[in-house]
Amino acid sequence: MPIFGTTILSFISGWSAEGGRFAIEKTAEYGFDMLEIILPASLDFDAKTTKKQLDNNGILGRCTLNLPANCHIPLYPERAASLIKTALDKVAEMDGDFLGGVLHSAIGTFTGNPCTKEEKVIIKQVFTEVAHYANKRNITIAPEPINRYESYVFTAADEVLDIIEAIGTNNIGLHLDTFHMNIEERNFYDPIIRAGNRLKHVHITESDRGMTGEGNVHWDDFFKALAKIDYQGPLVLENFSSQIAALVGPTSLWRPSKYNSEDLAKGSLSFMRKMVDKWHL
Numbered sequence: 001m002p003i004f005g006t007t008i009l010s011f012i013s014g015w016s017a018e019g020g021r022f023a024i025e026k027t028a029e030y031g032f033d034m035l036e037i038i039l040p041a042s043l044d045f046d047a048k049t050t051k052k053q054l055d056n057n058g059i060l061g062r063c064t065l066n067l068p069a070n071c072h073i074p075l076y077p078e079r080a081a082s083l084i085k086t087a088l089d090k091v092a093e094m095d096g097d098f099l100g101g102v103l104h105s106a107i108g109t110f111t112g113n114p115c116t117k118e119e120k121v122i123i124k125q126v127f128t129e130v131a132h133y134a135n136k137r138n139i140t141i142a143p144e145p146i147n148r149y150e151s152y153v154f155t156a157a158d159e160v161l162d163i164i165e166a167i168g169t170n171n172i173g174l175h176l177d178t179f180h181m182n183i184e185e186r187n188f189y190d191p192i193i194r195a196g197n198r199l200k201h202v203h204i205t206e207s208d209r210g211m212t213g214e215g216n217v218h219w220d221d222f223f224k225a226l227a228k229i230d231y232q233g234p235l236v237l238e239n240f241s242s243q244i245a246a247l248v249g250p251t252s253l254w255r256p257s258k259y260n261s262e263d264l265a266k267g268s269l270s271f272m273r274k275m276v277d278k279w280h281l
Helices: 017-030 047-056 077-093 117-135 157-167 178-184 190-198 219-228 261-278
Strands: 003-007 034-038 060-064 098-101 140-143 174-177 199-204 234-237
Touching: 003 017, 003 060, 003 261, 017 034, 017 047, 017 261, 034 234, 047 060, 047 077, 060 077, 077 098, 077 117, 098 199, 117 140, 117 157, 140 199, 157 174, 157 190, 174 178, 174 190, 178 199, 190 199, 190 219, 219 261, 234 261
Parallel strands: 003 034, 003 234, 034 060, 060 098, 098 140, 140 174, 174 199, 199 234
Antiparallel strands: none
């Protein structure tokens, strides 16, 4: 059975020592198995203390990283590689084996053109370098394609899978998010089937970032595909409530949410469990 997780965004807008402790405790209280920790770009993060808190609460932890503007790979490849390597060191300190997230570009950074051949060469070079660094630490990295309004680099599963095949290493995987898939993919089935065992991390998010099962995501197609590849990795809730005021601007929550953060998290966890049971994952 897959692992049921949620991100820190169910509880807090960004990582801090105090907020992180609160998120860990709430993750366990609400019945999740795992907390996805979105590392701060500063990487001001006490990995060893966090690992102890996770263990004390009986839950797992996984790290993701979203590159900041000054680490947009096509423009700042050396700076980006350095930041990713430092993040990998933090993962290793937590005894972790995974780093996902928007590792390919800075969210909201654009050139006004599609990703060029020259930019793709730079991106491949950086991922080859950081994958080698990660491999020494037994860590898999998994970039997350995001929608066209947030990036021009990797916007669909095929683009990530193509670079994985071009590099030819076993420790680069795919991190999918149903919110972005709903915008960019032709369907929810084929990308998962192509990914197969290279699918390492999944964000479960409704089309409006609200309660799962109440929007436009084709959940049956999605879970049917997960069952077909026998996916046993994390299913990580990533939806937002405007009850957390600091999330409103960064996540464009311009309308009040129908649910508070607790009801949203618990209701979505129930939906995930229902779909896993339905499709015998």
